[in-house]
Amino acid sequence: MTSPRAIKGMNDVLPDEIGRWQLIERTYARTMSLHGFREVRTPCVEATPLFVRTMGEATDVVEKEMYSFTHHDEALSLRPEGTAGAARAYIEHAVHAREPVTRWWYAGPMFRAERPQRGRYRQFAQLGAEVFGDEGPGCDAEMISMLFGFLTEIGVPGLEVFVNTIGAAETRIRYRQALLDYLTPKAAGLSADSQRRLASNPLRILDSKDERDKEATRDAPTLHDFLDAGDRGHFATLRTYLDALGTPYTVDARLVRGLDYYTRTLFEIKGAPERLGAGSTIVGGGRYDGMVAELGGPPVAAIGFAAGLERLLIATDASPAGQVIDALVAPLGPDAMGPGLALARELRALGIRCEIDTRGSSIKSQLRRGNALGARVVLILGESELSDDSVQVKDLEARTEERMARGQALRIVADRLMAASRTVDSQGPGFRKATP
Numbered sequence: 001m002t003s004p005r006a007i008k009g010m011n012d013v014l015p016d017e018i019g020r021w022q023l024i025e026r027t028y029a030r031t032m033s034l035h036g037f038r039e040v041r042t043p044c045v046e047a048t049p050l051f052v053r054t055m056g057e058a059t060d061v062v063e064k065e066m067y068s069f070t071h072h073d074e075a076l077s078l079r080p081e082g083t084a085g086a087a088r089a090y091i092e093h094a095v096h097a098r099e100p101v102t103r104w105w106y107a108g109p110m111f112r113a114e115r116p117q118r119g120r121y122r123q124f125a126q127l128g129a130e131v132f133g134d135e136g137p138g139c140d141a142e143m144i145s146m147l148f149g150f151l152t153e154i155g156v157p158g159l160e161v162f163v164n165t166i167g168a169a170e171t172r173i174r175y176r177q178a179l180l181d182y183l184t185p186k187a188a189g190l191s192a193d194s195q196r197r198l199a200s201n202p203l204r205i206l207d208s209k210d211e212r213d214k215e216a217t218r219d220a221p222t223l224h225d226f227l228d229a230g231d232r233g234h235f236a237t238l239r240t241y242l243d244a245l246g247t248p249y250t251v252d253a254r255l256v257r258g259l260d261y262y263t264r265t266l267f268e269i270k271g272a273p274e275r276l277g278a279g280s281t282i283v284g285g286g287r288y289d290g291m292v293a294e295l296g297g298p299p300v301a302a303i304g305f306a307a308g309l310e311r312l313l314i315a316t317d318a319s320p321a322g323q324v325i326d327a328l329v330a331p332l333g334p335d336a337m338g339p340g341l342a343l344a345r346e347l348r349a350l351g352i353r354c355e356i357d358t359r360g361s362s363i364k365s366q367l368r369r370g371n372a373l374g375a376r377v378v379l380i381l382g383e384s385e386l387s388d389d390s391v392q393v394k395d396l397e398a399r400t401e402e403r404m405a406r407g408q409a410l411r412i413v414a415d416r417l418m419a420a421s422r423t424v425d426s427q428g429p430g431f432r433k434a435t436p
């Protein structure tokens with residue numbers, strides 16, 4: 001029998017890589033907390049109609065990429081994104097009745113049956129956020145600027161922010177018709193995908209990478225010609241705030257994004273083109289002022305974004321200091337095991353990451369393990385140490401070795417590790433910066 005393998009496009013993250021994931025997650029959680037966001041966790045499975053109603057029937061995700069199934073006559077889907085579930089939870093728990101403005105962030109797995117390639121997977125993790133109850137352009141500008149700061153902090157090179165506005169839903173209906181009138185006579189020259197989209201979702205044709213579609217849409221009317229005064233004002237103000245914050249951006253009038261729920265502001269951030277490929281988006285987001293009401297909630301404006309965590313990992317070298325433990329307790333012989341276990345427990349109570357070799361290995365092999373795990377000190381308990389309640393403290397970094405009383409050893413080791421910021425509590429969100 002062949003041995004089992006993971007499903008195509010779904011990846012294991014082994015402990016050697018997890019430090020980088022946790023580092024980015026930690027930095028993200030800290031950024032969000034600094035901006036007044038609180039974490040929300042919604043289920044990985046939702047009723048299929050929730051996604052169809054919000055993301056839109058004629059979008060790639062809903063048409064081709066959802067993992068949907070029926071269970072006891074209920075149509076369910078693995079979530080392809082987090083916005084619909086967050087809006088559902090916001091309405092279901094009547095959060096608007098308690099809070100005028102709600103700021104939520106989330107991190108977790110999403111599922112899309114896409115063709116797997118570098119940076120594109122079938123299970124991937126998003127770091128996302130949604131704000132409900134703030135329709136002002138200051139909210140949009142702060143979000144974009146916050147993301148720019150976060151991506152800079154984790155060391156993503158070559159950042160480019162693209163912003164656009166697609167106006168309110170009515171604007172898009174009028175524009176859609178104008179685009180249809182313009183493209184219908186050119187239909188035969190479009191790619192097969194775009195010919196299909198002409199009937200279902202013509203705005204997506206503007207997003208196409210196919211040269212035939214680019215050619216056909218080169219002189220198409222732009223959505224900006226159809227915007228009303230409110231849309232224009234919102235976008236102009238957003239731009240002044242981004243300027244005031246010193247966040248660089250480019251207006252991309254062709255940016256439409258692939259989901260139907262958006263209104264007004266859209267944005268995407270690209271980066272690390274040498275690693276991800278020039279077209280690869282790290283963060284996508286925008287306003288969706290109509291969604292909450294459409295789902296049966298109050299008329300509450302909303303805006304949000306999501307970043308692909310795997311793409312961030314490809315885009316940056318940021319990695320945590322590579323130590324798994326701070327101290328190794330090395331008992332020599334069976335009599336030392338009991339006192340060794342107690343010593344390890346005392347070290348951990350001081351916030352010191354500690355492992356004890358419980359296999360009864362030789363001192364040589366224990367020291368090798370201490371080195372491999374990045375321990376700074378090894379506390380050796382042999383027969384003579386047991387006889388007078390002392391410990392041999394071997395400092396692998398300072399290359400010193402001292403025998404001292406057990407109580408003194410605990411104090412000295414804790415002080416030394418604290419000074420080197422090497423206790424669990426002193427580690428915080430810091431990380432080793434990428435080498436330039």
Ligand code: HAM
Binds near residue numbers: 129130282284305309
């Ligand atoms: P999205 O553009 O579909 O937006 O996805 C956001 C990000 O998730 C992408 O920029 C990319 O980094 C990552 N991503 C998407 N698909 C994959 C994949 N198959 N493999 C790896 N990474 C992927 C949304 O999901 C919206 N919910 C964002 C939003 C929140 N808009 C408003 N609020």
